[in-house]
Amino acid sequence: MKAVFLAHTAAPSGAELATLRLVAAMPQGHTAVIYTEDGPMVRRxxxxxIETRLVRNDFDSRAMTIQKAGLRSLLSGCAGLVRLGWALGATVRELEATVVVAGSTKALLMGAVAARRARVPLIWQVHDRISADYFGRWLAPAIRLLGWLVARGCIANSRGTLASLYTWRRRALVAYPGVEFDTPEFTDLAQGSAAITRAEQRPAGETVITVVGRLAPWKGQxxxxxxxxxxxxxxRxxxxxxxxxxDEESYRAELEVHATALDLPVTFTGHVEDPEPYLRHADILVHCSVLPEPFGQVVVEGMRAGCAVIATRPGGPEEIVDPGVNGLLVDAGDRAQLTHALDTLIADQELRAKLAEAARFRARDFDIAESARAVTDFLTRLPGSRWRHG
Incomplete structure (x- = not known):
């Protein structure tokens, strides 16, 4: 009666944080997480x-990046993941798991071996669009096929992500990553009130803009x-x-050069454990990915915090934002559209307040408790999982 979630990294990136929120909201005692490297997520x-295990790998799986790895190193890395998967299988059996949930493409390969050794089903929790944009023309269909072959089903973080998978004769669920509303400051909001402690929208020349996300070229900073x-x-x-x-540290240096050259009032915060204070302080949140975002967790977080949101399409934000009602959408990579949206919101304090108020109500639709219930039910009903409500 236990779902074991498998993570190949312990870095606090979006997928790992989303999984932590999900697992924390699922029935206590019926979940565990296995990491294959040490890092901040283990302690969090x-x-x-949450029951947590660390099964260290004996090679650097980060070297298997799509852009940098040649065929030989990619095959060598895959062999290492298979070996690690065999070791993980013993831990899965020790935890008395009834289902393994693989949280990434690398975890999928490890999980296939681990689940087979433990004789339990494997579910693929998909946080990325499996498309040529992300994985390349040839590797994307190979990953889709691998997922279809080894996993009993999949849990996708958006309808767009699900559409990028092979799901024929496989169980499938869309479960949005979601945000938490069980903290005191969001209790009234979860129950239907828009009351939340934050500053009012500022006049045009005093506005504060926040962009939240890993500093990476595809994120579009x-x-x-x-x-x-x-x-x-x-x-302001x-x-x-x-x-x-x-290995994206050089990108931050490029951004700092741009900010200085363009004479912009930019502060680089570096990684922060909780971006909520910055969101609560901001008038506008900008999501600016230049590739289709699989979901857009920060968009929901900004809406919950009462920001007026600008986000890019296509991708997950289209499933979150109703343009002109609770935010604005612009085409990814279209600089003129983004400038126009910024001009519109900065100049119009009343519009910002209207969009922010509607956004707070929209955020309630992404309560992580709802996603946790859906995932729990999905895993409960999975044939062969042996998980039954008690």
Whole structure:
């Protein structure tokens, strides 16, 4: 009667944080998480009272990046994941798991071996669109096929992500990553009230803009800085909230050069454990990915915090934002559209307040408790999982 979630990294990136929220909201005692490297997520998971195991790998799986790995190193890395999967299978059996949930493509390969050794079903929890944009023309269909072959079903973080998978004769569920509403400051909001403690929307020249996310080229922070430089009215403050992972440190240096050259009032915060104070302080949240976002967790977080949101399409934000009602959408990579959206919101304090109020109500639709119930039911009904409600 236990679902074991498998993570190949312990870095606090979006997928790992989303999984932590989900597992914490599921029935206590019926979940566990296995990490294959040490890092901040191990301690965060333990602090939430979740059974946590660490099974270290004997190679650096981060070297298996799609952009950097040649065929030989990719095959060598896959062999290492298979070996690690065999070791994980023993831990899965020790935990008396009834189902393994693989939280990434690398975890899928390890999980296939672990689940087979433990003789339990495997479910693929998919956080990324399995498309050529992310994985390349040839590797994307190979990953889709692997998932279809080895997993009994999949849990996708959006309808867009689900559409990028092979699901024929497989069980499938869309479970949005969700946000938590069980903290005191959000209790009234979860129960239907828009009351929340935060500053009112500021006048045009005093606006504060926040961009939250890992500093990575596909997240589009450089695109945002150029679009902002073209705006008619500059905000008083801009916060780029996020750190660098996976050998992307040079990108932050490029952003700092851009901000200085364009004379923009930008503060780089680096990685922060909880971006909520920055969101609560901001008037506008900008989501500026230049590739289709699988979901857009920060968009929901910004809406919950009462920001007026600008987000990019296509991708998950289209499933979150109703344009002109609770936020604005612009085409990914379109600098002129982003500048126009910034001009519109910065100049119109009343519009910002209207969108922010509607956004707070919209955020209630993404309560992590609802996703946890859906995932629990999905795993409960999985044939062969042996998980039954008691």
């Amino acid at each position: 998971t333990q602090q939430r009272g 450089d695109h945002f800085l150029r679009a902002l430089a073209d705006a008619r009215i500059l905000p 403050e801009v916060f780029l909230v996020g750190g660098t992972f996976f």
